[in-house]
Each structure stands twice: as C-alpha cells, then as structure tokens.
Amino acid sequence: MASVVAVSPRAAETSSTVAVRWRRRAIGVIAATALPVVLGGCQLPTFGAYRGSTKQGHDEFLLWVGTTIAAIVVGVIVAALIVWSIVAYRKKSDVMPRQFQYHVPIEIMYIVIPVIMVLILFGFTVFTENQVDAIAPNPAVKVHITAFQWGWRYQYPGNVTVTGVTTEDPDPIGYPGAQCEPAVDCLGPGLVVPAGQTTRITLNSQDVIHGFYVPEFNFSRYAQPGITNVFDLTVQHPGIYRAQCTQLCGLYHSLMFFHVVALPREQFQAWLSSQQNQAKAAATVSTSHSTTKAAA
Amino acid sequence: MTVLADRPVIHEHEHEHHEGPSGILKWLTSTDHKLIGMNYMVTSVIMFFLAGLMALALRTQLASPDSSFLSFQQYNALFTMHGSLMLYLFAGPFAFGGLANYILPLQVGAPDMAFPRLNALSYWLYLSGSITMLLGFLVAGGGAAFGWVAYAPLSTVQFAPGSAPDLWILGIALTGFSAIFTGVNLVTTTFYLRAPGMTMFRLPIFTWNMLVTAILILIAFPILTAAMVLLFADRHFGTHIYSTAGGGSPLLYQNLFWFFGHPEVYILALPYFGIVSDVIPVFSRKPLFGYKGMVFATMSIAALSTGVWAHHMFTTGAVLLPFFSLLSLLIAVPTGIKFFNWIGTMWRGQLIFTTPMLFCIGFLFAFLMGGLTGIMLASPPIDFATHDTYFVVAHFHQVLFGTAVYAGFAGLYYWYPKFFGRMYREWMGKWHFWLLTIGFWVTFMPQYVLGLWGMPRRVASYPANLGWQTLNVISTIGAYVIGISFVFFLVNLWVSWRKPVPAGDNPWDAHTLEWFATSPPVHHNFERLPPIRSERPVWDYHHPDARTIEHGSAHTNGNGHGHLAGADAGVGAEPGDKA
Numbered sequence: 001m002a003s004v005v006a007v008s009p010r011a012a013e014t015s016s017t018v019a020v021r022w023r024r025r026a027i028g029v030i031a032a033t034a035l036p037v038v039l040g041g042c043q044l045p046t047f048g049a050y051r052g053s054t055k056q057g058h059d060e061f062l063l064w065v066g067t068t069i070a071a072i073v074v075g076v077i078v079a080a081l082i083v084w085s086i087v088a089y090r091k092k093s094d095v096m097p098r099q100f101q102y103h104v105p106i107e108i109m110y111i112v113i114p115v116i117m118v119l120i121l122f123g124f125t126v127f128t129e130n131q132v133d134a135i136a137p138n139p140a141v142k143v144h145i146t147a148f149q150w151g152w153r154y155q156y157p158g159n160v161t162v163t164g165v166t167t168e169d170p171d172p173i174g175y176p177g178a179q180c181e182p183a184v185d186c187l188g189p190g191l192v193v194p195a196g197q198t199t200r201i202t203l204n205s206q207d208v209i210h211g212f213y214v215p216e217f218n219f220s221r222y223a224q225p226g227i228t229n230v231f232d233l234t235v236q237h238p239g240i241y242r243a244q245c246t247q248l249c250g251l252y253h254s255l256m257f258f259h260v261v262a263l264p265r266e267q268f269q270a271w272l273s274s275q276q277n278q279a280k281a282a283a284t285v286s287t288s289h290s291t292t293k294a295a296a
Numbered sequence: 297m298t299v300l301a302d303r304p305v306i307h308e309h310e311h312e313h314h315e316g317p318s319g320i321l322k323w324l325t326s327t328d329h330k331l332i333g334m335n336y337m338v339t340s341v342i343m344f345f346l347a348g349l350m351a352l353a354l355r356t357q358l359a360s361p362d363s364s365f366l367s368f369q370q371y372n373a374l375f376t377m378h379g380s381l382m383l384y385l386f387a388g389p390f391a392f393g394g395l396a397n398y399i400l401p402l403q404v405g406a407p408d409m410a411f412p413r414l415n416a417l418s419y420w421l422y423l424s425g426s427i428t429m430l431l432g433f434l435v436a437g438g439g440a441a442f443g444w445v446a447y448a449p450l451s452t453v454q455f456a457p458g459s460a461p462d463l464w465i466l467g468i469a470l471t472g473f474s475a476i477f478t479g480v481n482l483v484t485t486t487f488y489l490r491a492p493g494m495t496m497f498r499l500p501i502f503t504w505n506m507l508v509t510a511i512l513i514l515i516a517f518p519i520l521t522a523a524m525v526l527l528f529a530d531r532h533f534g535t536h537i538y539s540t541a542g543g544g545s546p547l548l549y550q551n552l553f554w555f556f557g558h559p560e561v562y563i564l565a566l567p568y569f570g571i572v573s574d575v576i577p578v579f580s581r582k583p584l585f586g587y588k589g590m591v592f593a594t595m596s597i598a599a600l601s602t603g604v605w606a607h608h609m610f611t612t613g614a615v616l617l618p619f620f621s622l623l624s625l626l627i628a629v630p631t632g633i634k635f636f637n638w639i640g641t642m643w644r645g646q647l648i649f650t651t652p653m654l655f656c657i658g659f660l661f662a663f664l665m666g667g668l669t670g671i672m673l674a675s676p677p678i679d680f681a682t683h684d685t686y687f688v689v690a691h692f693h694q695v696l697f698g699t700a701v702y703a704g705f706a707g708l709y710y711w712y713p714k715f716f717g718r719m720y721r722e723w724m725g726k727w728h729f730w731l732l733t734i735g736f737w738v739t740f741m742p743q744y745v746l747g748l749w750g751m752p753r754r755v756a757s758y759p760a761n762l763g764w765q766t767l768n769v770i771s772t773i774g775a776y777v778i779g780i781s782f783v784f785f786l787v788n789l790w791v792s793w794r795k796p797v798p799a800g801d802n803p804w805d806a807h808t809l810e811w812f813a814t815s816p817p818v819h820h821n822f823e824r825l826p827p828i829r830s831e832r833p834v835w836d837y838h839h840p841d842a843r844t845i846e847h848g849s850a851h852t853n854g855n856g857h858g859h860l861a862g863a864d865a866g867v868g869a870e871p872g873d874k875a
Contacts, residue, residue, distance in 0.1 A: 048748040049681065060677040067675060071668040078635060082660050085642035089580070090649070097645045099844045101583045106640070107633075114632045118625045118671075125625075125675040126618050132677050133617075149455075208450040209546065211611070211684050215750025218681035222612045225449060226540040227547060229613035242762075246684035246752040248443045250455060251368050254755040 050216045053241060053262075055234040056132045057218035063128040064218070067121060074117075132219070136232050140197035140265075141272070147203075147210035147223035147245065150252040152189050158276035159283065164189020166256050190261045194268035195238040203229040211246030214260055220246055235262040327412035330817060332419050333398030334715065337708075339423055340390035345782070346430075347381035350374045352779055355739075355772040361760040371756035373439025373460075377432070380444045380464065383564065384471055385426045387700035391567035392478050392513065393422060395707050396506040398715070400482060402810035403503045405491025405828070407820035410484035414477050421474035429467025432460035440464035443754060445557070446527070448538030448549040453531040462531065465524050472521040479513035482506055491809070493828030497591070500808040500831055501584060504591050505570030508598045509563050515602060516559035523552035547614055554605035562601040564696060566594060568703035569634060572656045575710050576638055578806045579653035580645030583832060583844045586637040593630035593637075600627050610679045617676045624674035631667055635660070650804070651725030655706030658733050662698030666691055669744070684754075687747025690740045697736060705785070713799030716792070717815040724788040731781035738774030742767035807832035 044061075047068045052058035144155040151165040166189065193199040203212055205223040213220035221229050235241075245256035263271060317325060326332065354375055357365045366374065401409055409415045432439050437458035442451045446464070449455060486499070486507045499507070527549070529535040536542025538549045577584045584590060600623055606615035607624045638660060647653070669691040672678050682688055705728075712720050746767050751758060758764050802811040811834045813821050826837035830844055 048745050050748070050750075057681070060681050063675065063677050064672075064681065067672050067678060071672060075664060075668050078639075078664055079661065081639045082642075082657070082664075085639055085645075086647065086657060089642055089645050089647050091581075091646040093646070095646070096839075096842050097580070097582050099583055099842055100644075101585060101587060101844050103585075103640070106636075107586050107589050110632060110636045111629060114629045115626075118628055121671070121675065122618075122622050122625055125621055125677065128675075128677045129617055129621075132680065208455055209447055211752070213684070213750070213752065215685075218677075220611050220680055220683050224612065224614075225546055227612065227614055231613075242750070244750070244752055248372070248447070248450065248754045250450060251372065251441075253372075254368060254757050257759075 050218055052218045053216045053235060053237065053239070054219070055236060056134075056232065057216070058236075059128050059131045060218040063124055066124060070117070070121065133231065135230065136198045136200070136234075138198075139200035139232060140194050141268075142200040142202065143191065143193070144202045145191065145204075145212065145223070147205045147212065147249075149207050149250050150245075150256045152191070152258050154189075154191050156192075156272060156275065158272070159279045160272065160275040161279070162189065162275075164258065166252070166258065190240075190259045191243075192261045192263060192268065192271060193233065193235055194265050195235050195262040197265060198232050198234045201229075201231055201233060203231070208249050209247050210249045210256070212243075213246040214241050214243040216241045217260075222247060233260075235260070238262050238264050238267075325416075327408070327416045328819065329397050329401050329409045329412065329415060332415050333394050333396075335419050336389055336397055336422065337394035339419075339426065340386045340394055343381045343385040343426060344390070347378050347386060348779060348782070350378040350381070352775055354378060355775040357756060358758075358768045359765075359772040360769075361762075361765055362757050366756065368756045369438065369441060372441035372754070373433070375754060376440050376443050376464075377429075380429060380440075380468075382696070382700075383444055383560070384468060385422075385429070387564040387696060387704070388475060388560070389422055389471070390700065390704055391564070392475065392482065392506065392509055393418065395571070395704075395711070396482055396502075396509075396567060397478070399711060399810055400503050400506050401485055401489065402714075402813055402817060402821055403500045403808050404486060404489060404494055405809050405822060405825050406485055406489035407822070409481045410489055411481050415481050418474045418477040418481070421470050421477070425467045425470030425472075425474060428463050428470060432463040432467075435459045435463065445553055447553075448527065448530070448546050449540075451527060451531075451549075452539055454539075462528070465528050465531075469521050469524050469528075472517045472524070475513050475517045476521075479510040479517070482510035483514070486510075491822075491825050491828060493833075494809075497588065498828055498831045498833075500570075501573035501587070501590055501594075502567070502570035502808075505566045505573070505594050508594050509566045512559045512563050512566070512598050512601065516556045516563065519552055520556035520560075523549065523556065526552075547609075547612060550609055550612065551605070554608045555602075557608065558605040559598075559601045561695075562597055565699045566597065568659070568699035568707075569594070571703045571707040571710070572638065572659055573634075574808065575652050575656050575706055576641050577832075578710075578804050579648045579650060579656075580642050581648075581805070582641055582645045583807075583830075583835075584637065585640030585643070586633070587831060589633055590637050593633040596630040597627060600630070607674055607679070610676045611683045621674055621676055625671060627674075628667070628671050635664070635667075650709075651720070651722060651729060652706045652710035654726065654729045655702050655709065658729060658736075659698050659702035659706065662694050662702055662736060666694030666696075666698055670695060682747055684752055685747035686743040686751045686753055689753045690743035690747060693740050693743070694736075697740070701732070710804070711810075712792075713803045714810055714813075714815050714817070717799055718792050718796040719799045719803065720788050720792045724784045724791070728781050728784040728788070731777055731784065735774045735777030735779075735781055739771050739778060740774070742771045742774075746771075802834065802838075805835075805838065807835040809833055812837070 044065045046061075047065065049061060049064050050057070052061040142157060146153040146155075151163065153161060153163040155161050201212075203221060203223050204227065205225050207225065209225070210223040211220050212223050217233060217235075219231075219233070221231060223229070239262055241260040241262070243258045243260055245253060245258075247253075249256065316322060323331070323335070353366065354371065357363050357371055397409070397415065401407070435458065437460055440446070440451075440456065440461045440463075442456055442461065446461075451461060453461075486503060490499075526535070526537045530538050530544075534542075536544045538544050538546050540546065573584055573590060604620055604624045604627065606620040609615050610617060610620070638656075649657075669687070673682065673688065673691060709720060709725055746764060749762075749764065751762075751764055758768075799815055801813065801815050804811070808831075809822075809825065809828075810817070812826055826833045829836055832844065836843055
C-alpha cells in the first residue's frame, strides 16, 4: 500500500518536473532570443533609420524598431489574406457563390484585436515620449537658439552669441581640429555642445516657423515666434551631426543647413571659456567706447 | 463582363424627350445633377492632370542635386500649387462634386439633387475658385509659395507680399463655399429624396460614405473659410490675429487649419472607401461583407477625425501629445474593420478582374502601406524623427494616391458605361493599371528611405554628397511611369468616343439602383424602380434566387409583391430611419 502511495506521487512529480524542465527550456530559448533584442539595442535591425546619437534619440529608435516589426507582421498578414483571396477565389465557374454577409464572431474579433494592439502601442508611445521630452534638473549647459530667415543664432552662458547666416557663411564656428567629412557636412552654422552631458535647448524664432531637425538625433521641434520650446539633448559621442531646417520658411528654406558639434567635455569647456573671454573683451571695448563718446 | 439578357426594357423615346436649351446654353444653365456632376468630373480631372504635370516638374528638379531646372521661387510655387490643386480642386471636388453628384441621386432612386440650382451654383463657384487660384501664376511675383497649408506667419503680407497669395486665399474661400453647398445638397438628398423602401440601412455604402463625408464637410469647411477670412484680414486690414506683433498667435492658424485639415483627409478618403465598397462586391458576385459594421466604421472614422487634428502639430511642442496620439491610433480600428470587410467580401467569391476591380485591389495594397506608416506617425516620438521629411511625404502620397487615384479611377472605369452608355477598352484599362502600379511603388517606396535618412520635404535642392541622388532618380523615373500610364487612360477615352461599343444598362451585373436606369440615365433618372428589399435592389431583381443570407439579423426580408415597397419590413427594426 505504502509503496503504491509512494509511486504515484513520484510519477506525478516526474511528469511535473518534465513539464517544468520544458517550461525552463522554453523560457531559456525565449530569453536567449529576446535578451539581445531588449538589452543590446545596437544589434537591432534599423529598417533604414538612425540608431539615435542622443540618449533621447536612441529611446525613439527602440520604439521605432518595435513599431516597425509590429507593422510588418500586420502588413504581411493582411497582404497575404488579400493575395489569397485574389488567387484562390478568381472566377472559375458560373456557380453562384454563397451569398453570406455577416459573421459576428469574426467581426468582433477584428475589432478587439486591433484595439488591444493599439493600446499596447499607445503604452509604449507614452513611455517613450515621456523619456524623450523629459527635462533634466541640472543640465551641463543651457543654449538659447533663435531661428530666423535664413540662419541660426546660438546664445551660450556668459553673453556668448554666435550667429550664422546659412546663405553667407558655411561654418562660422571654426573650432580647432574640426574635420568635416564629407565637406558638405560643415554647411551651415554649428551648435556646439558637450558630449556625454545634457544640453538644455531653448528654442524659438524671430520671424516665421522653422524646424530644428537633426536626423541622427531622431528629433525635430518647431522654432516658432511667440512659443518657446524647451528640450534636452544628451549627445552620447563626440562628432559632427548634420542638421537642417524642416519647416518651409520661405525662399531659401532649402539652404537652411546647420550642424551640431559635440565636443569632449574638456574641449567644450575650453571652447566656451575662450568664447566668453572674447565676449567680455568685446563688451569692455564697446563700454569704454560708449564712455568715451559720453565724455566727448 | 456579364451582360444580362433580361434587363428591363426602356422606352427609347424618353431619351431625348426633355424640353430645354441645347449646346453651350444647356451647359451653362442646366441644373441636372448628371450634367453638373460631369462638369465637376471633367474640371477636376483637368486639375489633376495640371497638378500631375507640376509633380513631374518637381521630380525633374530633384533628379539631380543642386539642380537649376527650376529656381527656388518656381519650385516653391509649383509644390504649393501641386498640393493645392490635388487636395482642394481635385480629390475633394472629384468625389463629392463629381461622382457623388452624378451617382448619389441615382443610388437613392431620386430624380435630382434636393436643391438643383444650389447645385449649379456650387459648380460655378468651384470653377471660378479654381481659375482664381490658378491666376496666381500670371501676376507679378508668380504663384503663392507657402505650401498648401499656408502657415502663418509665412503667409502674412510681410513674408508673402503680392497678389498671388490673395488670389490663392480667395480661390480657397470660393471653393470652400462650393463644397459647403454641395454638402448641404448631399445631406438633404440622402435624407429626404430616398425612394420608397430605401431605408437608411439599405443605402449603398457609397451613398452612406457620401452622407458622412457631407456632414464632415459641414463641420470642417466653414472653419477653413473662417481661417482664410482672418488671414485675409491680417494681410489687408492690419488685424494681427496670426502675428505675435499685435498679440496674436501663429499657432491659432495651425489649430484652425488642421481642425479643417484632418477631417478634410477623411473627406478625401471616405468617398473613395465608398467606391471600393461598391465595386468589390459587384466583381466578387457577393454582398458586401459586414455591411452594418462598414457603416459604423465610417461613422467612427468621421467622429474620430474631428479629434485628431493636432497630430499634424506634434513638433510644435504646444499640444497634448497623449490625447491626439491615442485618438489617431484608434482610427486604425475602424479602418481595419473596413479592410477585413473588403477581404471578407472577396472571400469565397467569384472574382472577376475587370479594370475597376484591379484598381480596387491596387487601392488595397497602396492604402495598406500608407495606413501602416500612418499608425507609426501617430506615435509622437516617431513623428519627432520623421516630421516634415520625405517619410511623411511618402506616407500621405500612398494614402491619397490610394484613395483619390486608385479608387477614384476605379470609380471612373466602373461608372463609365453608365455615364456614356459605351464601354472603355478593357486591355487599355489594364495597361493603365499595371503601369500606374509599377510607377506608384517605384515613386514612393524610395521616399520612405530618403525621409529616414533625413531629407526634408519642400526642398528645391539637396547637396551632392549626401548620397540621396540614386533614390531620388528612382523616384523620378517612377513618377514618369505614372505620367505615361495616364496616356492609356486618355487614349482609351478617345477610342471609345470614336468607336463606341454599346454597354447596356447593367454591364457588370451590379447591385445598386443606378444600374436600373438607362445608360446614360434619362432626364430625372427613372421611369420605374425595382422593389427595394435590401441594399442590392437591382441584384435582387435579377437574381431572385440568390438573395443575401440573413445572419441573426433583427429584421427580416420583406416579401411583398408591389413595386412600390410601402409594406416596409425593415422600417420597424430601424426607428428613425423613415424618410
């Protein structure tokens, strides 16, 4: 009796351990395939998009990849159904097809499933947009950007103002060691930011609406008269990033290039203090000038 | 094609019976919905061809980097007019002024529109508005150059001086009034001029969609006209409504414009969904799958479309992102219903691939691609990355080309025998379809990639060493293939005009009432009507043994014998539908 009792739980245990083992294996396989996808964003297929050179742009990239995969799956299923209908139900005889019109369970199914998919996508969207639009409490540097027909003005701390008119001056920054490859990447005035740190941008326009767009940052924002937009960019690596105005702003919209120069932290600080010293010197000159004038 | 032997006998002498002026005087004074509809169609297709030629000029410019084929000013003016003609003067008026004007009264069994003279006024306002807008090319400075959206402050007098912008604004205002009047007419005709037995849930889907479109017109177009009046006031009376100088708000213009603009997208789409929903069942020899679901899907698209306008403004940083994102995403649900209903209609049918059916299938693929990228763009972070790039250009061209061109020309081929009583040449229609399809995909798929690489829209040139030229050349070649495909359309019309092949009244063995009239229909359309027991009265009349299988529906088919279906079994189940 005892042996029987002992055998039966043992058998049950064996079958459950088998199930557990299979479940573990399944989880392992799923994790092995999913983990690189989740953690190693660099290994993801890009579907033609940039991986995002800023922290914010990379967050967007992850959403882009997920959404694109979902869209491809849905698109392939729907296209397959259409192709199947075309191939399988082409007219073969004069037999009258069955004149059916409703199938309530299927109709409910293709309402419910899309609603669920949309809500999932919406969840990821809100999560990502909160990350992209998040404002850090202590940015490393604050830059005020003003767009105008046709160029950009950057105001850094310490009264440093750099203005670039895109139709006149291809590269007004000219920081030491700048390498523009290809050369066209240096078109337009550059915004200089520190790499690896957060830059707070305050953006508006002095005339019409312009678009601040850096393709590799996966980011754009309108520069508008009357509205001040504030956002953070955390460029991850030093480099020169091509950028362009995206919102039609008149005759020379097509030429309204600029670029973002991300310098290593120390180099950025050195550049900024040299600019600040120049600004101070200029201010002193103009002040003494006006004093002389007043005296005269 | 199937020509039924037992089609109803029509008294030939009624054809020319109507007393009235003829020739140019008839054309100028007629209030016949069919003539007005035809005027609309001819005018809007001319606008389509003009805008298409402009597109070819734009694509030619972009085929090489730093091109000087067009000057910046010419390029900006041409894409402004390309968009304006396509959206304001072709896609909308072709559907609600042309096809709906001609077909809707026939589909509900009415002799004419509810307000025939208002209908004529609509057309003449539309024509004069179109000419006014085009005259902008002839004035000093040449052509409005602020894009079809005319964002303030770029469209204010400070940044867009001259009279071309004024002509553009007046053109929009005139065609706006024309659309509003047509909307009134369509709504009234559908509600009050339905034939006995034609309950709301027996309306053909094309009519349903036109009704919903007309209501959207009444919601959206007054806003546009108001926005234009305010813009005009800013330009000439110093009102500063859209300029910060006087405490106004440029953002107000965008809100007003897109409150019109997004319903407008569905004003440009719903009629074409209606065409597809009418054509696919006919060539599948089955009723439309999920008819009622289709009606509710149309209504929910319309309802949602009034709450999604700011998804065009995600990058302004001044709109509530989650709200507009969620509503925009939700539009995928009713649109999905439509897709599956179209597939369900083809499922286990006997599909006949005539030219209109091919165009509908072309529409399905085009709209699938445009729709999926639309869902992606409804997500603000993805929009941040792609806004105002060629990704968006490719998206909305695939949507609007899918609707206005694929489905629009499906409608033209489908109803062509009804309009003229003669057949087009099927082989030329198929050449048109295949060339168009090749051109379509070759033109727009590279533009998605260009957008992802960062090519902004509305640029007249791009630097040589960004590697954008190859894809731009491919896109330009595709555009020319599209252009060539329309040669087949025009030759087809010409050949069928010179060497007519009689079509008969119902060449497609179709479902809806217009196919019970003669081809072309006589003055005031019908001498008699079949009993209307379902949304397929003509099919039921010709195939009494192949009626739709009822599926747990609350109401039953009427089985009365009278031609005037007074004993209306359906009305009891649908309160409020009685005309």
